[in-house]
Amino acid sequence: MNLEFDCHSSFSPQLIREWSELLPKSTCHVPFLDPDYLAIWWETRGGGEWQEECQLVLITARYQGQLVGIAPLFYTPDFRGCPRLMLLGSVEVSDYLDFVVLPEYLADFCEQLLPFVRQLSLPQWEMLDLYNLFETSPTLQALTQTAQRMGGSTQTERAYRCPQILLPGDWEQYLATLDKKQRHEVRRKIRRLEASGFNTRWYRVEDGKHLEEEINAFIQLMEFDEAKKRFLTPPMRQFMKQVIRWAHQKGILHLAFLEIDGIKAAAYLAFDMLNRLWIYNSGINPGFWDFSPGWVLVAYQLQWANEHHREAFDFMRGDEEYKYRFGAVDRFLDRLIITLPNN
Known part of the structure; x- marks a missing residue:
């Protein structure tokens, strides 16, 4: 035609x-x-x-x-x-x-x-x-x-490479897909943080009232990494902020923070769309390395995604080792x- x-x-x-x-x-x-x-x-x-x-x-x-x-x-x-x-x-x-x-x-x-x-x-x-x-x-x-x-x-x-995890819809069933050593490691790191005596919480940004404050906090966490700090030129910073605002306006923003004693220790920026989480970027506060905050926050998000019946956890581009340790398979x-x- x-x-x-x-x-x-x-x-x-x-x-x-x-x-x-x-x-x-x-x-x-x-x-x-x-x-x-x-x-x-x-x-x-x-x-x-x-x-x-x-x-x-x-x-x-x-x-x-x-x-x-x-x-x-x-x-x-x-x-x-x-x-x-x-x-x-x-x-x-x-x-x-x-x-x-x-x-x-x-x-x-x-x-x-x-x-x-x-x-x-x-x-x-x-x-x-x-x-x-x-x-x-x-x-x-x-x-x-x-x-x-x-x-x-x-x-x-x-x-x-674009690793992703297909989710069963149940946290324990997901953990059962990991090998024994990795399953133990996920549980151990979560328990270690939760038993630390610190007040801890993780949350998703939902209220647009404080969105700009949360955007700035996320970018500050990214800047702890020297490579990401170089990446965040003024035009790139503008782009990242506008993308987060766009995702919030579209109703697909999944910006998650882990706080330890009221201090933001880790954050992940993702899109919650088409029944999957698309993991886009992250920031980690190195002052909390002993508690593996990035690792723990990924685990919390995987638990959330299973409980909310998302079909996949898409790490998108990049072959970092931790993705495969959580059970990701390449596309x-x-x-x-x-x-x-x-x-």
């Missing part, structure tokens, strides 16, 4: 509305494809990852007037030495990316997208460079086949590079 394509250089209110309605029905539904999230990403250029010379390229496809697909792209004049088109949200702060397309239109969307992109009035670009696609994404196969039919070349490479993200003839 012939689709009607168009290219947009801004996030109009109408496009955001239609995009929001399309996303839950698309082949890939993740927090990082929400149009309001991507508008924040674009406003801050990914928290400073990209420069002002980049150009927004939002491509929509309609069938009989109905929006059926979106390729959220941007043009960058110089990434690793050459100009290219990339998925909006690339690369560092948006863990999962893809097109937003109704499944029944995906093949036609990809087949007609590449010829449309090639004839756009854009600065010369050399390749489509698409990061953070699930290895199981049907977009990978559809785009590869289309590019090869057009005489182009394609390259797919493994980009990231993988791929990077697809497409070079078309005569670009």
Whole structure:
């Protein structure tokens, strides 16, 4: 079927509305494809990852007037030495990316997208460079086949590990899935903190009245880590704050703190969406290392997620050892590079 394509250089209110309605029905539904999230990403250029010379390229496809697909792209004049088109949200702060397309239109969307992109009035670009696609994404196969039919070349490479835990819905059943040593370690660390004599509590931020205070507290915890402190440039700090506000407004914010004697010892920022927790970032106060506050807070959140019947605990990108010690199993993200003839 012939689709009607168009290219947009801004996030109009109408496009955001239609995009929001399309996303839950698309082949890939993740927090990082929400149009309001991507508008924040674009406003801050990914928290400073990209420069002002980049150009927004939002491509929509309609069938009989109905929006059926979106390729959220941007043009960058110089990434690793050459100009290219990339998925909006690339690369560092948006863990999962893809097109937003109704499944029944995906093949036609990809087949007609590449010829449309090639004839756009854009600065010369050399390749489509698409990061953070699930290895199981049907977009990978559809785009590869289309590019090869057009005489182009394609390259797919493994980009990231994304460990996740599928939850049984019961804390004790979850613990039983761990090996004996790790199960003992989880229980031991929780007991050690709870028997320490300190007043301890963990909580989720729910009341927006103190949201700004909690955002600042979270960023302060992140800054205890020197690598994260360097990461938190002024643009990245702006991006992080806006993302937390966005998640709260959308009703998907899961910002959890562990306090020991009234002092914030650890925090995890996650999104509670689509019946899973998407673990996005964390901060630990090193003054409480003896009590393993980060580890304990992960355990508390896993218990909460089981009790509230979440289906999965998604650690997202990164292969840190502690994730696997909690029983996480890898999923993988791929990077697809497409070079078309005569670009």
